[in-house]
Amino acid sequence: MTSTVDAHIERHRDGGLRLEGTARIGSPAVEEVLRDMPGDGLSYGDINRGRFDLLDVSPKPLVMSIDFDAGLDVAVAQYMSFVRGPVREWFAKRSTFPALLQSAREPTIAPWETNPDPTLLRGTVVLCVLDGRVEDAAALMRWYLQRDQFHRWDSLEYACAFDDAMRKRFTGYDAARSNQP
Template identity: 30%
Template sequence: MIGVAEVDGGGGAEVVLWHDGNKVWGIQADDGETYISGDVPAEILAKVEEYASEENGEDDPDYFNAILNLGGELTGYDCGNGFSESGPKPFEILDDPDVAAVLNGFPAALAAALAGKGFTASPSLDGYRTWYTAATSVPGLTAAVAIRIHRANFGGVTITGSVGIQSAAVAEVLSELPETARLASSSTDAEFGEIDDCRFDPERQLAYPVSHSMVAARDIGDGVDWVMKYLDGPMATWFAERSDVTGLVSRAKTTNVVRGQQNVNPRRLRATIAFCAAHGHHDAAADLAQWYLARTESHPIDSTSRASAFDAALREQFPEYARARYQQAERASGGPTSAM
């Protein structure tokens, strides 16, 4: 039996596995700290790490909501949230008619508004947010808007939002990496080809994601306006900064302080290199890889050996990328270097 517990006001959440009256394992978040008991499967720990970085990024992981999301995935019930479309539904939520009207009407109303910006409703990529995607001016690059729609604890519906850029080619490239070339914290470097993302608070001035509440159908229009305000404002700037390969590379080099060191986000950087290599921007990919390998600091989930193995895997998969990397070596040595 799998149990899920939440103490919302205190910031506590727990997922546990019981068998024959004994607790087999548990993973708990309490006031920003995580606690593990028993032999928690590696795939469960990896999933928690993935969920924790989705809302706030790797530099500010949210383990409270990550453990609740895990509970929803394992049991089909996630406190305050809707259920997935497929599979058995062991629970039923009897919504207030006003809440039901918002849950049923808001996604379609938002889709209609986003259609004016070229976005269309897409299948959920993570199982708990509503997704809308659009092509960009960069071939192979997709823009995404992800809205989390969930029942508020004290009535009504609350929404939070984020944007991202992704590429199917990146998902394919990173899924084929050998284990030695992967990042240390998860089994997949970019589950659905995400290159970069940002919640509706690009300056990260707030401890929690900004949100908007709706209590009845009459509020749906205000909810749509709230989303569009961000997409027409700060998130439009965010997309513009990533509207070409030069912008992608520049953002990939952005550093933040992680455990006392200035470090790049290795997922964003690796995804950018993979995108450039897969879409013919071989020199940009090679230059970014060389810049990363020359750094003296490594992010806690990456290392020089892992980064080198990642570079080697891309050389094997993309001959033009390999050629660009060898040409770099030639320039650095002042003479020709044979391509392997």
């Protein structure tokens, strides 16, 4: 897995600047597997990503609007302070398999969503399988398929199609899923 922090600086039409940040974890190996899986729109290569203002950390930063170019140094200092603190905590919650498996079961942090992020869940399943943790992957997928509700990007039909594709591609995963009640 790789951890990445993006900074987005853009000029406003009124002449000011805007500074936003995004934290991402990804894996080229996971991206390669997801590329061939069903569920269009869920295979961008990131296992998890979050804009700074939507991360599951406290305090939550606001998008930094800078009225004059001279304020850029202050905004960059605030941005880096956030990277060293809350963003580091966000990465820590996804830096080990137990932490990642737990995060994949939690609701997304978007205020309008109470279901797990299907991109994080699928990426975690694939990453576990690629690391030989097929029992963890199978248990996570079994839990997910037993849910009554899904994220607005997902459905039981899409999740089952993903599970079926994983079972066909990875015999160890198929065996682990077959051994579950």
